[in-house]
Amino acid sequence: MNLPDNPRLLLFLRELFDTNAEFSSIHDDKFFAKFHDSQTPNLTILKCSDSRVQMESFDKTPQNGVFAIRNIGNQLSTCEGSIDFGIEILNTPFLLIIGHSDCGAVTAALNGTKTESEFINKELSTIKITATCLEDAIIENINYQVQKAIKKYKSRINSGVLTVIGAVYDFKNDFGFGHGKVVLTSINGITDASLVKAMYIERISNLHFLG
Ligand SMILES: [Zn+2]
Numbered sequence: 001m002n003l004p005d006n007p008r009l010l011l012f013l014r015e016l017f018d019t020n021a022e023f024s025s026i027h028d029d030k031f032f033a034k035f036h037d038s039q040t041p042n043l044t045i046l047k048c049s050d051s052r053v054q055m056e057s058f059d060k061t062p063q064n065g066v067f068a069i070r071n072i073g074n075q076l077s078t079c080e081g082s083i084d085f086g087i088e089i090l091n092t093p094f095l096l097i098i099g100h101s102d103c104g105a106v107t108a109a110l111n112g113t114k115t116e117s118e119f120i121n122k123e124l125s126t127i128k129i130t131a132t133c134l135e136d137a138i139i140e141n142i143n144y145q146v147q148k149a150i151k152k153y154k155s156r157i158n159s160g161v162l163t164v165i166g167a168v169y170d171f172k173n174d175f176g177f178g179h180g181k182v183v184l185t186s187i188n189g190i191t192d193a194s195l196v197k198a199m200y201i202e203r204i205s206n207l208h209f210l211g
Contacts, residue, residue, distance in 0.1 A: 035064035043067065044086030046145065047098045048074045048105065053169050058182050067092055073105030073141060074098060076148045077126045087153055087162060095149055095164045098182070099142040101172040102134075110137045135174050139210065142166045142185050150189045157188055164188055168210070175210060183208040 042065050047053055049070045055062045062068070067086040071078050074097060086092050099106070107113075109127035128144055131137040146166040156162035166186040173179045184207065187196055193211030200207055 031063075039064055039067070039090065041065055041067040041086070041090055041092050043094045043096055044083060044090070044092040045069065045096045045098065046074050046076065046079075046083060046149075047096075047169075048072060048100055048103055050100060050103065052102075052171055053098070053100045057169060057180060072120070072123055073103065073109070073127045074145060075105075075123070075126055076145050076152070078123050080152075083149075087156065091161070093162060095153070095162060096167060097142060097145045097149060097164065098167045098169055099138050099145075100169040101138065101174045103138050103141075106137050106141050107134055109141075110134060138168060139185055142168060143191065146186055146189055177208045181208055183210050185210050 044067045045055075046069045049072055055066060055068070059066060067090055069079050069082045069086070076083060076097075083095070087095060105124060105127060106129065108115075108124050109129050110131070113124075114121055115124075127141055129137045129140055131140045143166060146164055149164045150157060153162050153164065157164060164187075165184060166189075167182050167184045168175065169180075169182050170177060171180050173181070175181075175183050177183050184196070185191065190196060191211065193209050196209050201209070
């Protein structure tokens, strides 16, 4: 192996370290001291690995606040241990399962696409879709993952220490709430928009709920 000498790598490393230098210069010791020795996140998030889905779209300070799990298709079954860690070891009170518009994993599952990687195929095989169009399939997958989580963490949900929230991050405005909007699809598996709106909509002005 040789050390590559190419402009793209130099640019990448320069940007990485310039960004990090700026970040560390505007965060003083007190900022880091709060979580030197332990993490106390409020949220376990399960989201797709897609590069278009990033935390800053809906969280300004994820450090020590968000225990994040990412995989293709925001699936529970392909990273169950990591999710257990957030819920059962770190005791986060919220689990947010968030899909997104134009999801490649859901598209592949919808079309029955196979790749040359058996590992990709294995991860895609656990997405269960009956819908025939992509937007419906994205919501179906979110609801499916939410239902799996509800079954798995039922006792925590029933005792009120965990709330499971389903959502879609819609950067394409496929669901009509505007580009880049987060739209809830369920709370503890409840998808009835009138129930959710009656409980939350007057108290949370920017909340969007599908349906
Ligand atoms: Zn995706």
